[in-house]
Amino acid sequence: MLSVQEAQNWILQAVNRMEPHTVHIADALRCVLAQDIVSPADVPPFDNSAMDGYAVRSVDTAKARSTSPVRLTIKATVRAGDRLSFGIEKGECSKIMTGAEIPDGTDSVVMIEDVEAKENQIFVRIPVPKGKHIRRKGEDIRRSEVVLKSGTLLRPPEIGVLASLGLAHISVVRRPVVALATTGDELVEIDEPLSPGKIRDSNRYSLRALIMETGCTPLELGIIPDKREEMENTFKEALQKSDLLMTTGGVSMGQYDLVRDVLSSIGKYEFWKVNMKPGKPLAFGTADGKPIFGLPGNPVSCMVCFELFARPALMKMRGEKKFFKEKLSATATCPIDKQKGRAEFKRGKVRREEDTLVVDVTGPQGSGILTSMVKANCLVYLPEEVGPISTGEKVSVIPL
Structure with a gap:
């Protein structure tokens, strides 16, 4: 059985960055630049006023005092967007x-x-120093300066810079399209009444939100029944329209857990099971060079596996430089049950007390208790070799 790190490395070796394409900057939020941005102009393009006031010649104000003010004649008013066609002479000013x-x-x-x-x-x-309250031409960006480098994640500030340079279209790494399917005859749509033995399809909506949060595009396939032929045909068709296939449910040992078998028939089955809790029954494979994730059906296991395995893969495909969230060190404020021999990821609540981080678990840790994720802002990472944690011990936490 693979360790968490082995499974992560295996997956990252199997996925590649998406190709670049051109988009309008209005659609580029959270995309990754595929080109260096070289400024075509100075920003600002001219010296301009940083305040509402009066443009003066500093030399004219040199002898100004509160008891003997300097008198200047207002020759014009300059609004933003205007430009005077004449200059200001000695003893004059412009609003x-x-x-x-x-x-x-x-x-x-x-x-x-x-x-x-x-x-x-x-x-x-008062005397007004030369240059007072003036924003100089090019003080923000100089012509021919490399403003943003390839690989930069485009946040709202970067979008604003591109707009200020007049760059409407740019080359970015294409967002991966993730085909998303939930499997199981027990599932019904969230707006349907529950009949005996049925549950609502919550995983699809959790995963859809996670996919979008990661900056990717979900392609929803809906609920796939536990019928091999229908499942196989749906997965094949989905792979033609997407860059990655993600399923949830049907990867355990049950008679109707068909995802692994279908994965083997349409592509290459890489591994199944990771030495961790929750999320042990994780399936991963490829078909036509495209990754396939078979996530567990239990809601907590599903989300934890997305965070640990699918998110890093999508980050690499998006062109991000950092695939993993940074682990933090925190002090446990309560005992944490743990068996040696497997990695565990407890749902926790980390907070700062004075100059240190402390963490406790969110309560019951069952893989079906979705509210444990609602209450959590981190995963408490306990490696395979670690046993029970005592109050006051240091642990690693992964922010959510």
């Missing part, structure tokens, strides 16, 4: 709005609050 281009002849801005205005004149009571 200016935030973001407006600095008029020729001026070299600083005095705030409205620091002057007294009367009709077409202002009285400046």
Whole structure:
């Protein structure tokens, strides 16, 4: 049976980064850049005012004092988007709005609050240093500067930078399309009444949300009954439309757990079972070079396996540089039951107390107790060689 690390390494070796394609930046959030972004222009493109005030010649204000203010004549008003067609001369100024281009002849801005205005004149009571309240051309980005490197994750700030450069279309790593199916005759749609022996299909919605949270595109296949031919045909068709197939349920030892057999018939079955709890019955394989995940049917096992195995694979396919979430060290605030010989992932609640992180478990840890994931903000990782944890011991936690 594979260890968690062995299974993770196996999966990562089997998946590849998606090809680049061009998208509009409005659709690029959480995509990964497939090109260096070289600025075609300076940002800002001209010297502009950082304040509402008056554009002045600093030399004209050098002798300004509260007891003997300097008088300047207002020659114009410059709004954002305007540009004066003439310059400002000695003894003159221009009223200016935030973001407006600095008029020729001026070299600083005095705030409205620091002057007294009367009709077409202002009285400046303090010297205004050269360059005061001016945002210089190119102070944010210089022309020909590499602003964003290939491999950068595009967050809202990066989208804003691209827009400021006038780059409407960019090359990014294509988002993987994940075909998602739940299997089992016991499942019904969430808006259907429950008849005896039936349960609602919650896993599909948890996984759909996880797939979208990871920045990928779900392709829902619905509920697949425990019928081999129908399951096989559905999986084959789904692989033609997607980059990865993800199923939940049907990977254990039951008579109607057919996913592993179907996986073997349509592709290459790589491994089944990982030495961990919850999530031991994890199946992984490939078909036509595309990865297939057979996740357990128990809701907690399903989500834990996604976090540990499917998410890193999708991160690599998306072009991300970091595949795994960073583990943190925390102090256990309660005893944690654990048997040596297998890795366990308890649902926990980590928090900061003064200058240290502490963690406790969320209560009952059964693989069917979905509310344990609702209450958790981390997984408490207990390696194979570790036994029971005592209060005060250090443990590793994986943020959720």
